[in-house]
Each structure stands twice: as structure tokens, then as C-alpha cells.
Amino acid sequence: MYDVVIIGAGVVGCATARELSKYKLKTLVLEKESDVCSGTSKANSAIIHAGFDAKPGTLKGKLNAEANKMFDKLAEELEFNFKRNGSLVLCFDENDMDKLYDLKKRGEDNGVPNLKVLSGDEVREMEPYVTDDVVAALYAPTGGIVCPFNLTIALAENANVNGVEFRFNSKVKDIKKDKSNFKVFVNDEEIDTRMIVNAAGLYSDVINSFVSEDKFTINPRRGEYNLFDKYAGDIAKCTLFQLPTKLGKGVLVSPTVDGNIIVGPNAVDIYDKEDLSTTREGLDDIIEKALLSVKSLPGNLIITSFTGLRARTDRDDFIIGEPKDAKGFVNAASIESPGLTSSPAIAIMVKDIIIERLKPEENKNFNPKRNAIKRFNDMSIEEKREAIKNNHHYGTIVCRCEMVTEGEILEAINRPLGATDLDGIKRRTRAGSGRCQCGFCVTRIMEILNGEKKIPLSKITKFGRRSNILDGKPKEYL
Ligand SMILES: Cc1cc2nc3c(=O)[nH]c(=O)nc-3n(C[C@H](O)[C@H](O)[C@H](O)COP(=O)(O)OP(=O)(O)OC[C@H]3O[C@@H](n4cnc5c(N)ncnc54)[C@H](O)[C@@H]3O)c2cc1C
Structure with missing residues (x-):
């Protein structure tokens, strides 16, 4: 039995997972795609809004302004790229x-x-x-810019090392109330949990409709x-x-x-x-x-x-909280812009509802720090020399546009919640984010994934599902 199941590993689900990892709770994140940050959190303007846009009195207005102030500390703790450019x-x-x-x-x-x-x-x-x-x-x-992948991945990695479990390729197909608990139906499995957080982005209406008559449409x-x-x-x-x-x-x-x-x-x-x-x-x-x-x-x-x-609804604000007819089920739904900005404050609001109900002990071992993959391109000459001396993989440039080394790619694959596909490597290292958009480095990255994870070349994907790069061995075409 889990204490909390979070549905969706976007920025809201991952920020919530990290907040919950500050407590002694058995928490599981279920994500239908092959990696974190595969939904709306991966494709947006990446602005940390100052907070002048939303109407005063709305959750958007309140949580945007609160969360904006949290980014300096968060970026320092989790080492993601953030800049107050105004x-x-x-x-x-x-x-x-x-x-x-x-x-x-x-x-x-x-x-x-x-x-x-x-x-x-x-x-x-x-x-x-x-x-x-x-x-x-x-x-x-106070307006800023952030890397949305870095932010979401950093939140997830930190939640994971602090005890939160993540399962990918795990689409929630139904939820049933079971006395005061819930049964979550995923693939061919039933997962028991005391509480649920609905952070399913564009599909949060579907997830809400499994348990509540108070419906909304995204x-x-x-x-x-x-x-x-x-x-x-x-x-x-x-x-x-x-x-x-x-x-x-x-x-x-x-x-x-x-x-x-x-x-x-x-x-x-x-x-x-x-x-x-x-x-x-x-x-x-x-x-x-x-x-x-x-x-x-x-x-x-x-x-x-x-x-x-x-993820638009007709309610014109974030929907956060338990529907009247589904206690223990917490929506973090209709999270449109400024959702990326507001995510740390949304997570605290959701966490408060959960700890009020479950009254868990604090996790005294919670470690707020997460080290980023050190970018070779950002290192001084001395640091580069040192990195190559310590690990020869840093001496091989794989992505020439962004100057990403084999060492960084190996780390992206092998760290907590490591990358398993090309987009996962791109989002963790920037390999493939430059001018050629992976045109030159795709084969090298595939070879590294193949060698490290033993994934056959024909099974390597861009982003999971059916996004295979090859559908056979290249020589079979001849
Ligand atoms: C064009 C655009 C521009 C934006 N610009 C900004 C901006 O500059 N600043 C800002 O603050 N905000 C911005 N936003 C808003 C921001 O991107 C979103 O509010 C935020 O990313 C929402 O995060 P989320 O975690 O709720 O959703 P998502 O990132 O979509 O995560 C939901 C996750 O749930 C998973 N999921 C769905 N159904 C299931 C299921 N059945 N089982 C398991 N998993 C499931 C999905 O695969 C997905 O990974 C913008 C949005 C858009 C579209």
C-alpha cells in the first residue's frame, strides 16, 4: 500500500514528489511516457513570470507571485539553469x-x-x-528564464534520491475507490494507495472523472x-x-x-x-x-x-484541491501558464492537503541538494584538463554544436532516473539541441546507449513508444 500515488511526471508532479519526500511517506509517481518532462512541461516559453498577468484573488495570481520568489534558492539547491533577466x-x-x-x-x-x-x-x-x-x-x-527540462529533471532526481519511486510507461487506465483508499489500474496491475495526486496535465480531466462527479473538460x-x-x-x-x-x-x-x-x-x-x-x-x-x-x-x-x-478549462484558474465527493484525491489540474513558474508553490499547496490528512513524520534524512551534470562547454581550460584526466570519456566530443562529451552522456544515462532514449539524453546534456539538431551525433549517441544499456540499435527510440530511429540493421536494407 502506498501513501500517495502521483499521476504525471511533469513539473507539477515532480515538484510535488520532491515536497512529499520531505516526509516519511511511501510515494509513487506514475508516468505514461518513458521519461519525466514528456508533456506540456517540455514545450513552453520557459519564462519564470514576475506575476503581473493573473487577476488578483486567483490561485494563478497568488501562486505565481509566491513561487517566483522561491526560484533563487531552488536553483541553488538543485543546480538547474535559471536567470533573472527581467x-x-x-x-x-x-x-x-x-x-x-x-x-x-x-x-x-x-x-x-x-x-x-x-x-x-x-x-x-x-x-x-x-x-x-x-x-x-x-x-x-524579477521576471526570469529557466530550462524547463533541467528544472523538472532536477526536481524528479532529488525526489527519487530522497525515496520517491518513479514508474515510466505506466498509464493509469482507471481508479476505483476502495473503502477509504483507492485502487489504481496501471498496465495489468492494481496499485493500492491512501491518497492520489492528479497531475496528469492535458489528461487531468479524464483522471478526475474516474473518481468524481464534479467534472471539468480540458x-x-x-x-x-x-x-x-x-x-x-x-x-x-x-x-x-x-x-x-x-x-x-x-x-x-x-x-x-x-x-x-x-x-x-x-x-x-x-x-x-x-x-x-x-x-x-x-x-x-x-x-x-x-x-x-x-x-x-x-x-x-x-x-x-x-x-x-x-491544458485549458472553462474555469479560468488552476484547479487545486479535493473534489467534495472524492476525499483523498487531490487535483492539481488545469495548470496552464504560469504553471511552470507556479509549480513549486502548487507543490506546497498539494503537500499541505496531504500532510493535514496523513499526518506523516518528517523525513530527517531529506537532502535538498542535487548536483547537476557538469557541462564541459562551461568549464575553464583547467577544469577541462582535470575532467579529462579523471575520466577519459570527457576527452571525446560527441555533440559538436553544443560541445557535449561522451562523459556527460554516460552520466546522463547512469544517474538516478537516467536517460533511456535520445530525447532523454538531449534534455539532460543538450546533445542534439544545437544547430544540426542531432543530425551528426545521432549515431554516436545510439552507440553509447547501445553499449551502456544493452538496448539493441533497432530498439533505441527518440522518446519511447514507437519513435524508433531504425527498423532493422542498416545493412539489411542493402
Ligand atoms: C505554449 C505554452 C507556453 C507556456 N509558457 C509558460 C511560461 O513561459 N511560463 C510558465 O510558467 N508556464 C508556461 N506554460 C504553462 C506550463 O508549461 C504548464 O503549466 C506546466 O508545464 C504544466 O505542468 P504539468 O505537470 O501540470 O503538466 P505536464 O507537463 O503535461 O505533465 C503531465 C504528465 O502527466 C502524464 N500523464 C497524462 N495522463 C496520464 C495517465 N493516464 N497516466 C500516467 N501519466 C499520465 C503526461 O504524460 C505528462 O507527462 C506554457 C504552456 C504552453 C502550452
Whole structure:
């Protein structure tokens, strides 16, 4: 019997797992995909929002502002990439100044510190690529950027070493109440648990409907992005949002924490929760909108495009807590933006509900620290020499775009909750994240996975399921 089963290993499930690992609880995370961070947490703008956007009084407003303040300590403890680069909401029309001041007031009501309205010239002094159309901007110095994979993986690894169990390729198919406990049906197994956390993202409506009559529906809303090579990296230092205009909500232009530029997203309602395709019109549309903010964008430096799916409900806020008719079942559902930012505060809110009910002892052995894989590319010459001397695998570069060594890839495979597929290695090391997008290093990485995990080459996948790279031995084609 588990004390808690968490359904979903996105940022919310993993942050909750880490919070629960501070207590003596037998906790299990069930994830239908082959790795953590395989849902919406892997495809978003990666902004740690300051917290001026959500309406005061909502959970989004409260938890965003609370969580923003937690990131410095969290990044230090868990060694994930995080930077407070600040954000600017650009205003393009003098007639919209009231809206900019309304946003500032909203932020202040949410408790966001140091908000300031800047003139167009002050903005251009900070950000030389910003267009002459910008008349003013709301500056939020506490806005930040993060690597969403690093964040989610770090939370999961730390939860795991502190005692939380993770099972992948484990899709929850049904849940039945069993007196005061629950039976969770996964693959061909029944798992008994005292409490459940529903952190299933786009599928949290389905999971909720297994136990409660208080139903809601998650509708996917597509957001498309273009990601630019690091050579485009000086186009923006802050995250550049747009004040909504008559033409719509606008898109952002932002540096990523790894030095790329990201542009997007649009917002298109779709029906299929698995449809991660991009569209020509969508990608063109976001570039056109972004050119309101910055003078030019080098189309030849786009290295990849992708889609993220927002988990929208008609409730227009996070749904966190136990439905009246399902005590012991805690929803962390409808976690749209700013869900990545809010995740540490959502986790505390969910943990409080659980400890109130189960009254567990504290885990005195809880270790808040997690060491990241040290990046060869970020090391000084002396550190590089030392790394190679200690481990010769650091002397072999596998991914030339991002300068990732064999040593880092081996560590990504062999650490807690290690990578088992190409995307898992990419998200832990950046091998394959550069300009060639794995074009050159895919075969080397496959060989390393094959040697280390004894996975046959034909069984190696990009991201589990049926994403095999080969469907036979290459020579069989001849
Ligand atoms: C376009 C876009 C831009 C965004 N930008 C930002 C931003 O800049 N800043 C910000 O703060 N937020 C942003 N967000 C929101 C943020 O990404 C999400 O709020 C957050 O990632 C949600 O995390 P989650 O853990 O709830 O969901 P997910 O990451 O989707 O995790 C849910 C997990 O549950 C698993 N699962 C589902 N069903 C089952 C089942 N039956 N059994 C087992 N496992 C299951 C899934 O496979 C998945 O891994 C953005 C979102 C989008 C789409």
C-alpha cells in the first residue's frame, strides 16, 4: 500500500514528489511516457513570470507571485539553469497607456516588487533591437528564464534520491475507490494507495472523472514556436512581451537560459491532445507579430520549431484541491501558464492537503541538494584538463554544436532516473539541441546507449513508444 500515488511526471508532479519526500511517506509517481518532462512541461516559453498577468484573488495570481520568489534558492539547491533577466511588456500605442498602468496595478496587487513604466527611449537604451514603434513598457526586474527540462529533471532526481519511486510507461487506465483508499489500474496491475495526486496535465480531466462527479473538460490550445541559433542571441536580453493590441494577444521574443532566442507562441484551439504538429501559417504568423517588437529576425538562423499544448478549462484558474465527493484525491489540474513558474508553490499547496490528512513524520534524512551534470562547454581550460584526466570519456566530443562529451552522456544515462532514449539524453546534456539538431551525433549517441544499456540499435527510440530511429540493421536494407 502506498501513501500517495502521483499521476504525471511533469513539473507539477515532480515538484510535488520532491515536497512529499520531505516526509516519511511511501510515494509513487506514475508516468505514461518513458521519461519525466514528456508533456506540456517540455514545450513552453520557459519564462519564470514576475506575476503581473493573473487577476488578483486567483490561485494563478497568488501562486505565481509566491513561487517566483522561491526560484533563487531552488536553483541553488538543485543546480538547474535559471536567470533573472527581467521582462518588458511593450506598448505600441499612446492610447494603450492606461492598459499598461492597469497591468502595473494588477502586479502590485499580486505582490510583484519593483514594477516600473519606462519610456520608449529608455526601453531602446536597454534593448537596442526594439522597434521605434514601442512608446513605453512595463519593466519587471524579477521576471526570469529557466530550462524547463533541467528544472523538472532536477526536481524528479532529488525526489527519487530522497525515496520517491518513479514508474515510466505506466498509464493509469482507471481508479476505483476502495473503502477509504483507492485502487489504481496501471498496465495489468492494481496499485493500492491512501491518497492520489492528479497531475496528469492535458489528461487531468479524464483522471478526475474516474473518481468524481464534479467534472471539468480540458481543451488543448496549441502554441507554436520558432527557436533561433545562439548566433541570434543578442536580439533580446529581457523577455519582450507585447501588450495586447487590436490585432490580438501578441507573442514574446526572449533569450533562453542556454543563449538561444525563442519566438512565440500563437494560440489555436484544437481537439487532439496528442497533436504536436506545427503549421506553416502559425510559424509565419508568430514571426510577423514578433517583428512589431524587434527590428529584424534572421530566418536563416531558425534551428527548430515546435508546439506546446495548453491544458485549458472553462474555469479560468488552476484547479487545486479535493473534489467534495472524492476525499483523498487531490487535483492539481488545469495548470496552464504560469504553471511552470507556479509549480513549486502548487507543490506546497498539494503537500499541505496531504500532510493535514496523513499526518506523516518528517523525513530527517531529506537532502535538498542535487548536483547537476557538469557541462564541459562551461568549464575553464583547467577544469577541462582535470575532467579529462579523471575520466577519459570527457576527452571525446560527441555533440559538436553544443560541445557535449561522451562523459556527460554516460552520466546522463547512469544517474538516478537516467536517460533511456535520445530525447532523454538531449534534455539532460543538450546533445542534439544545437544547430544540426542531432543530425551528426545521432549515431554516436545510439552507440553509447547501445553499449551502456544493452538496448539493441533497432530498439533505441527518440522518446519511447514507437519513435524508433531504425527498423532493422542498416545493412539489411542493402
Ligand atoms: C505554449 C505554452 C507556453 C507556456 N509558457 C509558460 C511560461 O513561459 N511560463 C510558465 O510558467 N508556464 C508556461 N506554460 C504553462 C506550463 O508549461 C504548464 O503549466 C506546466 O508545464 C504544466 O505542468 P504539468 O505537470 O501540470 O503538466 P505536464 O507537463 O503535461 O505533465 C503531465 C504528465 O502527466 C502524464 N500523464 C497524462 N495522463 C496520464 C495517465 N493516464 N497516466 C500516467 N501519466 C499520465 C503526461 O504524460 C505528462 O507527462 C506554457 C504552456 C504552453 C502550452
